[in-house]
Amino acid sequence: xxxxxxYRRRDGTRVRGHYRSRRPGGGRSRRPYARRRSSRPAAxxxxxxxxxxxxxxxxxAWMITEFVQRHxxxxxxxxxxLVAVGIGVxxxxxxxxxRRAAQDRERARHVEAxxxxxxxxxxxxxxxxxxxxxxxxxxxxxxxxxxGADIMATAPDGxxxxxxxxxxxxxxxxxxxxxxxxxxxxxSIHGGEICVIVTNGLFAAGDGLRLAHELGIGLVDRSALATxxxxxxxxxxxxxx
Numbered sequence: 001x002x003x004x005x006x007y008r009r010r011d012g013t014r015v016r017g018h019y020r021s022r023r024p025g026g027g028r029s030r031r032p033y034a035r036r037r038s039s040r041p042a043a044x045x046x047x048x049x050x051x052x053x054x055x056x057x058x059x060x061a062w063m064i065t066e067f068v069q070r071h072x073x074x075x076x077x078x079x080x081x082l083v084a085v086g087i088g089v090x091x092x093x094x095x096x097x098x099r100r101a102a103q104d105r106e107r108a109r110h111v112e113a114x115x116x117x118x119x120x121x122x123x124x125x126x127x128x129x130x131x132x133x134x135x136x137x138x139x140x141x142x143x144x145x146x147x148g149a150d151i152m153a154t155a156p157d158g159x160x161x162x163x164x165x166x167x168x169x170x171x172x173x174x175x176x177x178x179x180x181x182x183x184x185x186x187x188s189i190h191g192g193e194i195c196v197i198v199t200n201g202l203f204a205a206g207d208g209l210r211l212a213h214e215l216g217i218g219l220v221d222r223s224a225l226a227t228x229x230x231x232x233x234x235x236x237x238x239x240x241x
Contacts, residue, residue, distance in 0.1 A: 111226040114167060114200040122167035123150050126198050129225075133232045135161065148185040155194055155239075162192030168201030170222060176208035183215040194218065196238055198225060 068075040114122050120140075127138045135153040151163035164182050166174050179197065186195035196218040203209060203219050212219050218238040220228065228235055 109230045111200055111222060111229055115170065117167060119165070119167050122200065123165045126163065126165050127151050127153075129229050130161075130163070133228065133234050147189055148182045149190045149192075152190070159193040160191055161194045161196065162186045162190045163196045163198055166197060166199035166201065168199055170201060172199075172201040173204040174199050174201065174208070175204045176211050179203075179208050179212050179215070179217055179219075183211075183217055186217070194238060196220060200225060 114125055117125060123140050127140050130138050130151065130153050134156040136156075138151065138153040140151055141149055148164050149162050150165045151161075153161045153163070155161050164186075166178065168174070174197065182195065182197055186192040195216065197203075197212075198220040200222050202221050203212075209219070211217075218235070220235050220237060224235045224237065227233065
């Protein structure tokens, strides 16, 4: 608030002056800011919608009941028509689902489908090939700490199977280093009786093939995998060990 003080000059005139009061700290006093109101709109009250919905449902039920009582023949025809439409819609949906399932099964039989898959998708695909060819207890266990075992299963003759999957391009080759590394964990760590490396690519010729034969590792390359997936016949490179 301003305060008024007066004093006299030497010539006798009286002068009045207006001064603003200062705070103890020396600064000018300011009016406190008004608290801003929140700009967020209040949540709408939806209790009225629930009530209107209940009333509408009761009114519709009453109208249907009245219509059935007054026009039983028309009500029967309408009900039969609605049932027929519902059956037709369900039939179309079931046929579309069956068609998609058939397309997926056909796609799963062709090795070319694996060229666009990720590593985990390829493992699931190979697991499906194992199941269709009579292997049981098929489990996909690939991951960062799988120690070379992407899939574990039981062969039709009861032996424990350990599979490592190598998803590559059609011309990529799996070398002897990968075979040797898998041989070091398949039996000693996972207890595999049948150890298999499956790839949608190729295996390096020479030392890699000789090493796999010496260590008892079954190799399934792109050509063998294509035949296995399409016919369901287990490759000889697996069953001979």
